[in-house]
Amino acid sequence: MAEYTYDLLVLGSGPAGEGAAMSAVKAGMRVAVVERREMVGGNCAHKGTIPSKSLRHAVKQVIRYNTHALFRTIGEPCWVSYPKVLKAANKVIPKQVEMLTTLYARNRVHMHIGEASFVEPNRVQVILDDGAKEFITAKNVLIATGSRPYRPENVNFTHPRIYDSDTILDMQHTPRTMIIYGAGVIGCEYASIFAGLGVKVDLINSRDQLLSFLDAEISDALSYHLRDGGVTVRHDEEYESVEMDGRSVTMHLRSGKTLRTDALLWCNGRAGNTDTLNLQAIGLEPNHRGQLTVSERYETDVAGVYAAGDVIGWPSLASASFDQGRACARGICGLTVRFVSDAPTGIYTLPEISSVGKTERELTEAKVPYEVGRAFFKNTARAQISGEDVGMLKLLFHFDTLEILGIHCFGAEAAEIIHIGQAIMSQPGEANSIKFFVKNTFNYPTMAEAYRIAALDGLNRVNRL
Structure with missing residues (x-):
């Protein structure tokens, strides 16, 4: 039975864990990371951000080939199967693993591969693949175990035609039709990906608008382009039950509708990976989705135990998780901490979406006098040259001071x-x-250059050129 002692023990090697470990070791701490997979990178590198965005890029290339007139000199439009696109996309994962493995080794961060669980607040047990046990004592412990797709108990995810956002990356056929249940960020991203491959998609949204946290104009644009790409968006719908056989999946909705499809992709929320950590041993209780509550210094209710990344919920972005991990380590070192609450959104639909700051709805409700400046990509030379002329940049600014209050972008490279x-x-x-x-x-x-065009448009509206 091996015993180890560190200043900081990080549970999870995803973005939050990486950010914390690197920041702490640079500050002179003795740092270790526990990772349950054989390879580092967490869900971000293996099942989430990296593979799904690589998949999106591969599909975008297929669309480009099939729609650009130049490529007709090479051949006719072609159909590419999902497994072939997936194989191309997966080539980036080993590169990420190699880079991160080298990063941890070069910075002398000790790596333990196994399943971690608490014994005491500052003591963790790690069960290795061969059943052997290690015990680690640390002055501080950071829970950065990430999240996984939420699975309701009345849906059979062992069926070969039912997937979640993790297992869809192992699908080895191309369905002709697909139901995507859940129209959040992940659902919308996969709807555009599969529609780009020619799959007939039904996107089921339990609300009355897609991604209601977005500026309404951007949400409307997303809805239009999904439908233009062949996606049927069904608002205000909830499932009643799911049936399956060897050839199809049938979803019964509470509205009385019945939908039959070749495959079901479940994208309705995520749950924090806390169920195997034995948190009851230290008096820590996650919420019903396995998420932990933290202070603005990323402290849990237990002294010396911290949490960051997807396991604390919103905003659940890899970019925010990096910064949360770094901020947490700074706090442990006695430095100032920035609570990450202003991360820009990055939504990798086709076309993509990004925004930062206030929406028109928020400014209107707050009775802030604002004006709008827009630049449509179809009017920019670069978009015309590249052929990616769908979208716009939208600037919201204060009517009197001209202070920028919100930025919303829909289109290529948003x-x-x-x-x-x-x-x-x-x-x-x-x-x-x-x-x-x-x-x-x-x-x-x-x-x-869209910024210049949008700014001129806005200044013209307030007669301040």
Whole structure:
């Protein structure tokens, strides 16, 4: 029975765990990470962000080939199966694992591979693959175990035609039709991916609008383009029961509708990976979705035990998890902590979406006097050259001060473009102004030029050119 002692023990090697471990070890702490998989990277690298976004990119390339006139000199449009696209997408995972493995080793972060559970607040047991046990004592423990797809008990996920957002990455056939239950970020992303492969998709949304946290104009644009791509979006629907046989899956909705499909993809929420941690041994109780509550320093209710990343719930973004892990480690080192609450959204539908700041609805409800500046990608030279002319950039700014209040982008490279505006929004006082985009010269032709166009449009509306 092996015994180890560290300053910080991190449970999970995903983005939050990585951020915390690297920050703590740079501060001179003795750090270790426990990872249940044989390879590091967590759900982000193996089942979530990396494989799904790689899959999206591969599908985008297929669409590009099949729709661009230039490629007709090579051959006719072709159909590509889901397994072939998946195989191409999965090539990036080993690269991520190799990079992260080298990162941990180079920084002398000790790695323990096995299943962790608490014995005491500062003592953890790790069961290895061969059944052997290790015991680790640490002054501080960070729970960064991530999340997994939520599975209701009355849906049989062992059936070969029923998938969640993890197991869909193992599907070895291409269904002709698919029901995606749950129209959150993951559901919308997979709806656009499978529609791009020619699959007939029914997207079931339990609410009356897609991604209601988005600016309404962006949500409407997403709804239109999903439908234009062949997705049937069904709002205000909830499932009653699911039946299956060897050839199909049938979903009965509470509205009385019955839908039959080749495959069902369940994307209705996620649950924190806390059920195997023996949290009751330290008096810590997660909520019904396995998530933990933390302070603004990422402390749980148990002294010396912290949590960050998907396991604490919203915003459940890899980008935010990195920063939460780093912030937590800073707090443990006695430094100032930034509670991550302002991360931009990055939604990788086709086309993609990104936003930061307030929406029109929020500003209207708060009675803030604002105006709007828009740039439609179809009017930019770069979008016309690249052929990706769907979408727009939308700036919300204060009517009097011209302060930027919100930025919303729909279209090619939206998640990249957003950071230009984010940088200006974060500036203090008068430096945060829509006028920045007309006082500075942008490269031409670029997608970023949309900021200049949107700013000029907005300034024209308030007669401040």
